Amino acid sequence: MKKVILFSVLLAAMSCGSGNQSNDAVIGGDSSTVDxxxxxxxxxxxxxxxxxxxxxxxxxETSVIIKKAGGEYNKAILNPTENSKNYSSSFKKALNLGVYGADLGYINIYEKNKESLYYLQSVKELADGLNIGQFFDFETIKRMAGSSKNADSLLNITTDNFNQINDYLFQKNRSDQSVLILLGGWIEGLNIMCETAIKSKNPKLYEKIGEQKIVIDQLVLVISSFESDANIRELSMGMKEMQKIFEKVEITYTYKESKMEIVDGIPTIVDKSESKVNISESQVLEIAKITKDLRDKIVK
Amino acid sequence: MKKFIFTGILLLLAGVSNSQFKTADCVAKLNGFTFLKTYKLDNPSKESEFSYVFSKDNSYIIIICSKDGNPSESSVSLFDANKNMLASSYDEANKRHYYALAYNCKATGMYYMKFKFDKPSGDCSSVLAFKR
Structure with a gap:
């Protein structure tokens, strides 16, 4: 079954068109070829x-879910901004750009605009170190951060900046860095979610942690692609260990035909399908531990 | 008001390429949704497909924008992980195109967004946004 899912994911991922030959290990360079x-x-x-x-x-999304579930803002679980000067390799810079990006999103969702300035500074340092700092107009962002009225716009602008960075890195055949930014952000978001869920014992958050089983399968697939790099290989091994723990989580999906309504002039799908996650508290603790271990290696 | 300020700032920031104009146009229509992703639809003569993991109890909106601001000949359809079609922004019965499609998700999983262009209409882009 797992092989079928993996194959389906590969097919889906490759349906986007012809590929660039960015990696020497791709046999023949045809986009349909997999090594x-x-x-x-x-x-x-x-x-x-x-x-x-x-x-x-x-x-x-993770941060919004945490806030709506009643999770309190907790600065202590974020990566301190002073750490940004410790990251000298491109590998560490990219990973921690993702970490700080997730922290910045969390801070913005809680509308801690002044706090966000410190995190923007760390984002700037790391982005400049990777020669992608041009996507952030920090002076404008700083001005906006001065007022809590601009929280939504600030969030939208920083999201747009990260989207542009992602597109740029792919254009420049630097997809490994894009994947590291993504991975750093996902691990940081999951760590924040786990810390909040354990403290609050909120079953909604347990369920959201369990749902990450779908995401980790994608992440392992994509990170495995860069295992020729020793640093990434070590990270990939850690992700595969985490995936094994997620394998014990059960997700069931029941399809029912949806309905369509026009709401405020927009066609809106009213879903009748449903998914259920079966995850125990001990599984949440196990996921939280391995997430924290991996995250601590990234930010140290 | 906020959305107009944001649109203006995006345009100023951008160095102002077409795709960024389009993103700003799309973001200006979010109306309470939080911006997540941009999808470039640079070849409107072809169908384009993107996937995303949607999360239970979140509401999503997919908005299509074109350079001329009127994507009247384009549509987006949403499919679940098993490729069951959930709905389209094109109302076949009334032959009407809508600029957006919203989805109140009740099942976390992989979903596929398929963009289709009935007539080539220049560069388009789309944004995905959500609220909870």
């Missing part, structure tokens, strides 16, 4: 990687 030569890893063409990257939910 499975290295152990347990699949090297995907760049178009397929981009397709999967676009599939992964934004950490902004």
């Amino acid at each position: 499975t030569a290295s152990s347990n890893s699949v090297v995907l063409p760049q178009d397929a990687v981009e397709g999967i990257v676009k599939t992964i939910p934004s950490p902004i």
Whole structure:
């Protein structure tokens, strides 16, 4: 069953068109060609990687879910901004750009605009270090951060900046860095979610953690593609360990035909299908532990 | 008011390429939804498909924008992980195109957005946004 799902994901990811030959390990360079030569890893063409990257939910969603579930703002669980000067390699810069991006989203959702300035500074440092700082107009963003009235706009602008960075990195055949930014952001978002869920014992948040099983399968697929890099290989091994824990989580899906209504002039799908997640508290604790271990390695 | 300010700022920031104009146009229509992703639809003579993991109890909106601001000949259809079609922004019965499609998600999973252009109409883009 797992093989079928994996194959379906590959097909879906590769349906976006012809690929660029960004990775030497891709046999023949045809976008439909997949190299499975290295152990347990699949090297995907760049178009397929981009397709999967676009599939992964934004950490902004995680932060909104936490806030709506009554989670209190907790600065202590974020990566301190002073750490940004410790990241010297491109690998660490990209990963922690994702981490700070997720932290910034969390801060913006809680409308801590002044706090967001410090995190924007860290984002700027790391983005400049990766030569992608041009996508942030920090002076304008700083001015906006001065007023809580601008919280929505600030969130939209920083989201747009990260989207532009993602497009740029793919254009420049730097998809590995795009994947690292994505991964850093996802792990940070999951860590914030786990910390909040354990503290509040909120079953809604447990369920949201369990749903990440769908996401981690995509992430493992995409990160495995870059295992020729020793740093990424180590990270990929950690992700595969995490995936094994998620395998114990059960998600069931029941399809029922949906209804359509026009709401405020827009066709709106009223869903009748449903999904259910079966996850125990001990599984949540296990996921939280491995997430924290992986996250601590990233931010140290 | 906020959305107009944001649109203006995006345009100023952008160095102002066509795609960014389109993103700003789309974002200006979000109306309470939080912006998530942009999808470039640079070849409107072809169908384009993107996937995204939608989350239970979130509401999503997919908005299509074109350079001339009127994507009257384009549509987006949404499919679940098993490729069951949920709905389209094109109302076949009334032959009407809508600029957006909204989805109140009750089942977390992979979903597919398929964009279709009945007539080539220049560059288009789309944004995905959500609220809870």
